[in-house]
Amino acid sequence: MNKINQFLIACAWLVLPLGGQAQQNDSYFVKHLKFSGNESLEQKASMAARLVPSPQQLAWQQMELTAFLHFGINTFTGREWGDGTEDPSLFNPTELDADQWVRTLKECGFKMVLLTAKHHDGFCLWPTKTTSHSVASSPWKNGKGDVVRELRDACTKYGMKFGVYLSPWDRNASCYGNSPEYNKFFIEQLTELLTNYGEVNEVWFDGANGEGPNGKKQVYDWDAFYKTIQRLQPKAVMAIMGDDVRWVGNEKGIGRETEWSATVLTPGIYARSAENNKRLGVYGKAKDLGSRKMLKDATELFWYPSEVDVSIRPGWFWHEEENAKVKSLKELSDIYFQSVGYNSVLLLNIPPDRRGLLNEADVARLKEFAAYRRQVFSDDKVQDGNVSWTACAGECRSYAIRSNNPLNVVQIQEDISKGQRVEKFTVEAYQDGCWQALGEGTTIGYKRMLRFPELTADSIRVRIDSCRLCANISNVSAYYAPALTSQTQIADWNTLPRSTWKQLSSSPLVLDLGKSIRLKAFTYAPLNGEAKPTMAYRYKFYVSENGRDWQELISQGEFSNIMHNPLPQTVALPVVTTARYVKLEAVTPDGNPAIVEMEEFGVTVVDDKDDETKVYLHPDEALKLKPGDAHPTQKGWYFYTAHEFLDKHTKKGLPLGFQEHKTQTMSKSACVNNAKCSKVENGVLHMWPVEESDSIDNGFGKLVKYSHAAYRSVRSGKEAWCNFTENMRIEIRFKRIAAEGFNEALWFMGNKGPWPKNGEIDLLENPKKKINQRAHFTLHSEHHYAGVVGGEGSVTSSIALADMSQWNIYWLEWYPDRIVGGVNGKKFFEHKKGSNGNMDWPWSDPAGFYLIFSTGLSVDPNAWPGTVNPQKWDKQNPPSMYIDWVRVYVNDDYNRDKAPKARYY
Structure with missing residues (x-):
């Protein structure tokens, strides 16, 4: 007889009934029991062992x-x-x-x-x-x-x-x-x-x-x-x-x-809970809610x-x-x-x-x-692990493991319909002729899983080291859980190295960031992800460029639920702001001054490619230049004219200097409709599509017939303000709602001949053949469609020029022999005349080129897959295009004598 079989017989003898004397009393207490005050600690433990869940609680636990x-x-x-x-x-x-x-x-x-x-x-x-x-x-x-x-x-x-x-x-x-x-x-x-x-x-x-x-x-x-x-x-x-x-x-x-x-914690709905729990020194997060030590002074217990x-x-x-x-x-x-x-x-x-x-x-x-x-x-390694057994303190039971099966998890269950009784247990594995400890634990309850390094064993055994009365073990099983690769995410809530920072105070938190930055968000992240009495809850947030004059950006901020879920909370600022100093003035959930350390604070700086300060230090400010003034940052260019979309330069909410740019009607009622699909709001031209009642299926199971906005610059009459042509630099401050299926464009079209014989320049356009949030630049004329940035024709397939959901300045420099364009301070393309055989491009058009803003949607899903997915649009915040301003500069080679007089809006 080998050692394993000898042990099995020994354990089988140990778990035979002991005449019932250890059970003392078979009566149970459902959900709640109250002590008389005369019980000994051992008697309390016996009663606690017979506290059981209600039928509803048992069914709940089993889910x-x-x-x-x-x-x-x-x-x-x-x-x-x-x-x-x-x-x-x-x-x-x-x-x-x-x-x-x-x-x-x-x-x-x-x-x-x-x-x-x-x-x-x-x-x-x-x-x-x-x-x-x-x-x-x-x-x-x-x-x-x-x-x-x-x-x-x-x-x-x-x-x-x-x-x-x-x-x-x-x-x-x-x-x-x-x-x-x-x-x-x-x-x-x-x-x-x-x-x-x-x-x-x-x-x-x-x-x-x-x-x-x-x-x-x-x-x-x-x-x-x-x-x-x-x-x-x-x-x-x-x-x-x-x-x-x-x-x-x-x-x-x-x-x-x-x-x-089976816990000493009194549920909060009872009036006596505060007094009971305070006397015992317990609360919801306490580590010990039911040990014998806690039973000593308890007056009642709850199945909770x-x-x-x-x-x-x-x-x-x-x-x-x-x-x-x-x-x-x-x-x-x-x-x-x-x-x-x-x-x-x-x-x-x-x-x-x-x-x-x-x-x-x-x-x-x-x-x-x-x-x-x-x-x-689904693959239990234990044979006959679901056989119930009753174990008193010091007793054990062994289980055979299917041969050559690795395992790294043991699961043990008590029959909680008879109470929770185990206070300490040990799990061992039989390997190489001897028993080796795998691990130990305290409580089991409905289910306890013990994990350990992978091994192969002939059998395992579970020993109940300590319990109240005798424990009722309903199941023992073992499994192998394949290792999973850790995918810890790198914290991305601070984008400016703290090496340049200096903390001036912690209550309120005042930081000198060491240099002026373009700030678009900040983050509060309680240290180690732990709640603390001094943590911030309600706050005000300020910025300053000199550390003396403070601008309040947020007056009634709240880090919601931070006390229960102390994870990083990022707050987007109302506007991107230039700042060197920041101040977080906060109070705790109790209303006391909060203490925030530098390590708990992060800033989100505008990405270099989205940094408008490469063109204007304060892009939000009203333009202060007058015609002939030098460009603030771009050498060789002089201010010529601008359209700022001011409310005073509107008629019925629509901007002067632009007319409706008609395009082909897409359904019985869908059409260009600027009055319905756009409006100047606080100095910004807002454009969006509107679904029409007669929308029809486009063949892809979606209704995509939308009226839209399309503006074309006026080139004659009293509202004429600028004709675009060579030796000009055009800047457009633009953003859009991040949404799939929205074809917006900023583009130029010549005045000569029927389109497109005279060609087109797309400054920005939602890419064809792919759905993404990128911009691109293209030139195309009657015979050529030349992709300037990216691959696959005209698609910017791999270059994210900018985050289009943020304000950015898209610009184009137009020379007699080439066109150069970019976003903010970065050049993204330079296209020379004749490139790709594009000789019919009218580089110079005396009549000038129109500037067009369009939110049109194509009827051809093969060309524009993005337009077939309006179901992803937020109907209360539809895909929108925003134009803050257009500014035009000229260089020394510009023929001012032949150019029409520029009107300034």
């Missing part, structure tokens, strides 16, 4: 993986916490598909979906009778939509459990802070959700309690909220601020290695299991800039092992985007995560 959907008005404003003043018309998802949400989550192993029916902004995703701040006031489905209903129906269709998040904090409700009135208001909202949508499996409250619109804080009637849920949905678990499910204490997705579900919540992205709501920051497979895998594998349920947030869809980046990662879990947990 293991649930989904959070943060969706609402914040999705459309880009904020994490709204302030309640948002216009409901901003909410307008173009393709909302709750079926896609639930189908995807079901396929990826989730068991329940929770929706943010109302977040702190007070905007309700159902047509509530309590407030107009809801989907009923939005253009989505003409105010007839109901996101909660659509999700409930999808959950029913796919057999998924359904839950709702309802924020007690309401920054929109005027009655917030009038405690009795708001509590009644809140219960009315809660009642609507719990009576109109069938079975609700979980109701999720957080404890957020800030000021309402009247500046007052609210006293919540948790007891009334709790009784409402019990009455209307008695099978629902109440999470976080309820007494069924406990928040683990962080938003990182990491649980405790010692996680007691932990939930670990985390977002698949840095933020909780969808933000476009985070599409590239979705958590890696390794990060999700580590989270799973340290949440579900630490006796918790994982609540993973996947926020729908502005279309109302789970974003492609998130879906791809969810499917990858699901495939990895299936790969790992």
